[in-house]
Amino acid sequence: MxxxxxxxxxxxxxxxxxxxxxxxxxxxxxxxxxxxxxxxxxxxxxxxxxxxxxxxxxxxxxxxxxxxxxxxxxxxxxxxxxxxxxxxxxxxxxxxxxxxxxxxxxxxxxxxxxxxxxxxxxxxxxxxxxxxxxxxxxxxxxxxxxxxxxxxxxxxxxxKRCKNESELEGIRRAGEVSCIGLRFFDRFVESGRTGVEIAAAVEREIMVQGTGYGGARRVRAFAQVATGPREGAVGYRPNEISTDRPAGSGDLVLLELGVVVDGYWADRTRVRCVGGPTETQQQVLSVVNEARQAAIHAIRPGATAGDVDRAARAVVRRYGYGDDFPHITGHGTGFAYHEPYPTIAPNSTAVLEEGMVFTVEPGIYRADLGGVRIEDNVAVTAQGAEVLGPYRVGLSGSENDDERSS
CATH class of the missing domain: 3.40.350.10 (Creatinase/prolidase N-terminal domain)
Structure with missing residues (x-):
């Protein structure tokens, strides 16, 4: 470092x-x-x-x-x-x-x-x-x-509202280390594995492979995994609760992941399907990813946090899932897992400035489906937004099934 x-x-x-x-x-x-x-x-x-x-x-x-x-x-x-x-x-x-x-x-x-x-x-x-x-x-x-x-x-x-280039370097590294966990999650999810087992394995992989990455000295991970419709349907809460419920064929498995590298934080979420996804599961993922992309495209200096939230929420509503997206679109991050500024919420008038870092995390949660959320960290730049630690979006472990990730 x-x-x-x-x-x-x-x-x-x-x-x-x-x-x-x-x-x-x-x-x-x-x-x-x-x-x-x-x-x-x-x-x-x-x-x-x-x-x-x-x-x-x-x-x-x-x-x-x-x-x-x-x-x-x-x-x-x-x-x-x-x-x-x-x-x-x-x-x-x-x-x-x-x-x-x-x-x-x-x-x-x-x-x-x-x-x-x-x-x-x-x-x-x-x-x-x-x-x-x-x-x-x-x-x-x-x-x-x-x-x-x-x-x-x-x-x-x-x-702390705006990070300088040295701090962005640290947060960017944390985002890249988080991708080690996301990549492992893609490979590790399978029928019969419990949320606790998946969470513990992801944390271990990040600590073992992340320590030393780009000069990182001290790395920790905090993984939370929801398996199946009942656990995933309440995935909009501030945290998941990893349990000993095994994932079954056709289940969605939701990973909420906090990673800290030498004091700088990343906050990520991805979701996997055990076996091949259904048409409905794939459609919901596509809607959430389109909402994520719309939010990222709305980010620029001078825009408001409310503008970004509305961009994501408009996509979800257009496809008829508006009532299934109950949480805000994002929050500050970087020096902490969750920072209070800016809050990417419908009525927020906070003006975005170059150097701000926050999450973009639209989601859809249904009792008959579970939870689908995609969470990335972005920095406001003079040109718009930089995704810190880009990673694929897809329900299967195959890159051939990827949605566009940026």
Whole structure:
């Protein structure tokens, strides 16, 4: 993984702090640390401090010195003892390091991610760490100079709306690694295999084959698989529930797939039929793919998120399936599996800008059929849209049966 141009992001944050008359930003959420330093935290215990002059320090547990090699050289890295027999507790370690920093500066108005209630995990996704009042307590313990504390979450969320070229490179790589899983899914689906079995096999393939791809260091996959009409008919929910139900001949099998590569995310969906698809199944796939293409063709700087949703929804309605497409057409992604901006919804007036990254994922769900959704990630470009990690669209494992994929 190449070191990012995080210095541009630091300069952007410093300018925003100056506008808000805030001396210092204290950042702990992994996606924000990544954006500002190029380092994807292992545990979520890294603390990054950036002041209004652009001076930036990362406090990182010293057991992760090797992984911290990816950090942008513009960031001053300081390590603290954590997780060892003789380590102080976390708050004491951080308080000591922060106290040293405050002795070098006269920061009084401090911003932290107070209002965040959702975020992407660190590499150790089994434990999530969120900023809380304890962080503010640690800051106040460290120095008597802390005056007012303010919420900088809105600033950081706004900064993430558009990705720079270095970030797009990382998201593009995640999209390409996700194709490893989609390709394996195409080959692996067969009668008798359960949703749990398919999901676990896809995740393994991505971790084994994706690690090292294009220099990727750390890769994880989160696969969810619905098998058959009953499970697929509710595939519009925010997640699938993989079960021990075996797929049978003629069943549609729906894969919802999240992939993270060195902190950058891809969010994909494809569907396969066990055996040859029926005429109805093939027709529904063609409608969903046409809706996906219409949405992608509607993407350009200056268009609204609502324009993109309407383009997809108009196709589905034209074929008589309007009531079977109950969810939005897409959401932001890139620094997290799901980002709140932009939301590709019918009434959204959000104006698309170059560098925005979001999903396009029309779908049709019926009790007599199951679920058919095609989900790709796109970046808004000056010319329109780039699909990040293009992959075939088809119900069988044969490329001869492909729909147009772009």
């Amino acid at each position: 190449t070191i990012t141009g995080a210095h541009d992001r630091i300069a952007e944050l410093a300018a925003r702090l100056e506008q808000e008359n805030t001396d210092l930003a204290v950042v702990v959420m992994p996606e924000h640390v990544l954006m500002l330093s190029g380092f994807w935290p292992m545990l979520g215990r890294t603390v990054l401090l950036c002041d209004r002059t652009g001076s930036t320090v990362a406090l990182i547990p010293d057991c992760y010195r090797q992984e911290a090699e990816t950090i942008d050289p513009v960031v001053d890295v300081r390590f603290f003892s954590f997780g060892l027999v003789d380590s102080p507790n976390l708050e004491d370690s951080l308080s000591t390091e922060i106290s040293r920093l405050f002795s070098e500066h006269r920061w009084t108005r401090i911003g932290w991610e107070r209002s965040l209630d959702q975020g992407a995990p660190s590499w150790n996704s089994a434990d999530m760490v969120f900023p809380s009042a304890k962080l503010e307590e640690t800051l106040r313990r460290a120095t008597e100079h802390v005056g007012a504390t303010v919420d900088i979450a809105p600033i950081l969320l706004d900064m």
